[in-house]
Amino acid sequence: MRVLAMLDGTLVDPEQPWIRVDDLGLLRGDGVFETVLVVDGQPRELGPHLDRLARSAELMDLPVPDRSAWEHCVEAVLGAWRGDAEMALRLIYTRGVEGGDGTPTGYAFGFPIADKVLRNRATGVAAVTLDRGFHPDVVARAPWLLLGAKTLSYAVNMAALRHAEARGAQEAIFLAADGSVLEGPTSTVVVADGNTLRTPPPSLGILPGTTQAALFRAAEKAGWSTKTEPLRLADLLSADGLYLASSVRKVTRVHTLDGTPLPDVPALHTELSALYESEY
Ligand code: PLP
Numbered sequence: 001m002r003v004l005a006m007l008d009g010t011l012v013d014p015e016q017p018w019i020r021v022d023d024l025g026l027l028r029g030d031g032v033f034e035t036v037l038v039v040d041g042q043p044r045e046l047g048p049h050l051d052r053l054a055r056s057a058e059l060m061d062l063p064v065p066d067r068s069a070w071e072h073c074v075e076a077v078l079g080a081w082r083g084d085a086e087m088a089l090r091l092i093y094t095r096g097v098e099g100g101d102g103t104p105t106g107y108a109f110g111f112p113i114a115d116k117v118l119r120n121r122a123t124g125v126a127a128v129t130l131d132r133g134f135h136p137d138v139v140a141r142a143p144w145l146l147l148g149a150k151t152l153s154y155a156v157n158m159a160a161l162r163h164a165e166a167r168g169a170q171e172a173i174f175l176a177a178d179g180s181v182l183e184g185p186t187s188t189v190v191v192a193d194g195n196t197l198r199t200p201p202p203s204l205g206i207l208p209g210t211t212q213a214a215l216f217r218a219a220e221k222a223g224w225s226t227k228t229e230p231l232r233l234a235d236l237l238s239a240d241g242l243y244l245a246s247s248v249r250k251v252t253r254v255h256t257l258d259g260t261p262l263p264d265v266p267a268l269h270t271e272l273s274a275l276y277e278s279e280y
Contacts, residue, residue, distance in 0.1 A: 001083030005076035007069055007093075007106030014109065023105055025094025029153035031105070032056035037247040038087040038110070041078055044247065044280060045210040046071075052150060052210065053091060059149040063104055065093055070106070077110040086113050088248050094152065116170075117248050124253035124269075125170040125244070129233060130160050132174035132182055139205035147205030157185035171244055171254065173236070180204055181231040187244035188212040190251070191235060192268055198227045198235070211245040211276070218275040241268045251276050 004014035012018055025031035034049040043049075054065050070091065081087055087110045094105040139147050146153075164172040173189055174182040181189055181200050188209030191198050197219050202208040216226040236242050242254040242262055253269045255262055 001081070001112060003077045003080045003110040005073045005080075005108050007066075007073050007104075007108075009069070009072045009076045011076055011080055018107070019105065020097050022098045022100075023094055024096060024098055025092065025105060025152050027098060028095075029151060029155070030060075031092065031094030031152040032060065032062065032150055033093065033152055034091040034150060035247050036074075036089040036091065037113075037250075038078065038081070038089050039280065040085050041081070042280065043074060043078065043089060045214055046074065048210040048213065049091070049247075052208070053093060056149040056151065057093060059143070059146055060151060062093065062095060063102070065104075065106070070108075073106070073108045077108045081110050083110075084112055087111065088113050092152070113248055120170055121250055121252050124255040126168065126256035126259075127171040127173050127184070127242075127244070127254045128164050128167050128169045128258055129175050130163060130172045132176055134205065135177040136180055136204045139203065145205075148202060148207060150207055154185075160185045169256070171252075173244075173254075173257075175233065176204060179232055181233065181236060182206050183209075184244045184246075187246040187249060187252075189231070189236070190215065190243040190245050191231065191239035192241040192243070192272065193239050195223070196225045196227060197272075198229060198231060200231050201228045204230070209245055211247055211250065214279045215245060215251060215272065215276045218279045219272075222275055222278075224275075237262070239263075241265055241272070243269075243272065245276075 002014040005011050034053050036049050037044045057065050090109045092107050096103045096105050160172045183206040199212050244252050251272050
């Protein structure tokens, strides 16, 4: 089951081609996107996802996304979905066709959560750390690198996941050139220590995660303390729990890092998952 709506709200057949061969999203990865989790017809964190879409668009000088058009487009997909209780909903917004009048291309595409993602949620994952190659100070020095924008140029992120898989892991965690922990190719790093949750700051040039934010909100309500601060590899290895958070993977446990087994506290993962779910 897949559902596709164009940004004007028109539902179209997802099996047919709708993107021009000269679309800059296709030619250059010149566009932005979001992936939203929908559960029982309710999109989770839609507001923060649309905020981040707008922020990413701003960072790459795309026209300001029309928020009500996006909300309408999302509603069209939700209304037509007849699949599983959970759906992944991708919002795609590109610079439009090369040499065109600058009208962006936009669509929302609903599809089932991949089996691999569901399996990893249940069993946890092995991860490897990979060098991202940048010092964090590059964020301010080189804004053209678009660090912190969720652009369609994810070939590097996908290559990192293939490298992880070649090393027998399912996930990667990027480290900056100075050793700071950054993020996964499509996820936010969260560590639990006692009653404290920690995640690296977006100022390092990483995406502010909507799932991590929801988890931290819930944890604070339940009396946990939360910190957004730089982390080192040693912090990941010594934590009570290491997690990768994202919309589709929710809060997935990392059981092995660079081949080293991490502490297995199933009750902690259960508690964090319950906290995250308590926001909905
Ligand atoms: N970091 C990166 C690079 C991502 O691509 C994603 C999501 O795909 C995340 C973090 C997690 O963001 P969210 O929790 O909003 O899905």
